[in-house]
Amino acid sequence: MSKTFPxxxxxxxLQIVIFLIxxxxxxxxxxxxxxxxxxxxxxxxxxxxxxxxxxLHAGQLGIDCRYCHSNVEFAGHAxxxxxxxxxxxxxxxxxxxxxxxxxxxxxxxxxxxxxVRVHQAxxxxxxxxxxxxARGVSCYECHGPVNEMEVVWHDKSHxxxxxxxxHRHPEDYLRDPALVYDLDWRPASKEAQREAGLRFVEQWNVxxxxxxxxxxx
Amino acid sequence: MRYVYLxxxxxxxxxxxxxxxxxxxxxxxxxEIFPDMERQPKVxxxxxxxxxSDGRSDRPPPAGTVPRGAFYEDTYFASGKQGEDWGRxxxxxxTQQLMARGRERYNIYCTVCHGTLGDGAGITRxxxxxxxxxxxDARLRDMPDGEIYEVITNGRNLMGHYRYQISKExxxxxxxxxxxxxxxxxxxxxxxxxxxxxxxxx
Numbered sequence: 001m002s003k004t005f006p007x008x009x010x011x012x013x014l015q016i017v018i019f020l021i022x023x024x025x026x027x028x029x030x031x032x033x034x035x036x037x038x039x040x041x042x043x044x045x046x047x048x049x050x051x052x053x054x055x056l057h058a059g060q061l062g063i064d065c066r067y068c069h070s071n072v073e074f075a076g077h078a079x080x081x082x083x084x085x086x087x088x089x090x091x092x093x094x095x096x097x098x099x100x101x102x103x104x105x106x107x108x109x110x111x112x113x114x115x116v117r118v119h120q121a122x123x124x125x126x127x128x129x130x131x132x133x134a135r136g137v138s139c140y141e142c143h144g145p146v147n148e149m150e151v152v153w154h155d156k157s158h159x160x161x162x163x164x165x166x167h168r169h170p171e172d173y174l175r176d177p178a179l180v181y182d183l184d185w186r187p188a189s190k191e192a193q194r195e196a197g198l199r200f201v202e203q204w205n206v207x208x209x210x211x212x213x214x215x216x217x
Numbered sequence: 218m219r220y221v222y223l224x225x226x227x228x229x230x231x232x233x234x235x236x237x238x239x240x241x242x243x244x245x246x247x248x249e250i251f252p253d254m255e256r257q258p259k260v261x262x263x264x265x266x267x268x269x270s271d272g273r274s275d276r277p278p279p280a281g282t283v284p285r286g287a288f289y290e291d292t293y294f295a296s297g298k299q300g301e302d303w304g305r306x307x308x309x310x311x312t313q314q315l316m317a318r319g320r321e322r323y324n325i326y327c328t329v330c331h332g333t334l335g336d337g338a339g340i341t342r343x344x345x346x347x348x349x350x351x352x353x354d355a356r357l358r359d360m361p362d363g364e365i366y367e368v369i370t371n372g373r374n375l376m377g378h379y380r381y382q383i384s385k386e387x388x389x390x391x392x393x394x395x396x397x398x399x400x401x402x403x404x405x406x407x408x409x410x411x412x413x414x415x416x417x418x419x
Binding site: 015019022030035037038039040041043044045046061062064066067070077079080082084085087088093094112114117122123153154 | 218221222225229232236239240241242243244245246247248249250254255256257259261262263264265272273324325326329330340341344345346348375376377378381382
């Protein structure tokens, strides 16, 4: 009988199977790794029209978050401050700086400063800042160490699974409301956090919604 | 077969080089992989809008209107005035809770310039804001409470107004706290309750 197929073709089916496993495995790993907000959102650090430095204002000068984001305690939306707020100090400090030209023009004629939004939940998510900060969810838990950021970046994934981590186990994240705006505070240990967290959960009857309609209306 | 693996290996490396790793900094807006209604044509606070001629979604109240919840009777509480003059006294009940609230609000909005102690030595002084007065002189000690309320509401001289940041209730809480700060520099040993004297070593 003539050799229609050379001998090496005997292993071909096996080789194809091995390659397919490897190939499909890599595709799965790739999608798992890349097709998630942990990849798409985290690290987004757009340049802003005015080079506002949080590490200087909130970190070095120690200005409270609420000095500028003054609506955060009673509104769903944590506001970007008006130019008036900037000018409370910058009418006297660095009043002629070219870096502040946009702030001055906004102050004088009301032209909005085209800030680039960093954190933007999908439009079908209704997140409310006020309820979270009032019950001891620190700015830090969602926005990271903003007081150390020269240019603000997206620090946490803000994926739905990430929201649910905390909604399922709030005791691992809640802190004393007096410390919500203290971005340098860290729990002494995991156990200490859990112990205090469980106390807060009980004391305030914290019962984060797990149903769809809690956040999607 | 080895070529297949070679091509495969090269494509993995290409993906890694092009896409990078999780958490690396980028200036490109996040890719929305499944953009199912993630962005809807609705009005968001403080966002651009093509609907209004001035290009913004936030609307100023029309002239001659008062937003719901923003109306106050023309009382001392709302104006700081009793008759024609700045009033004296705090028009809300001064409780421990109010003082705590006043201290918290003071430390957010006022310490930046006026300093934690009210001596005008806030952090901004080091950066060139030298005109901030101290609360601990005769002029400001004698200033009527209503006038302090007015300064917070509308600003004065180089100080901007805080009427949007601080609610009326909170402004009065701050006035009460400023009074306490001033009092703290005027205290004598006679002000200390006898029971607490030993704590001070007296």
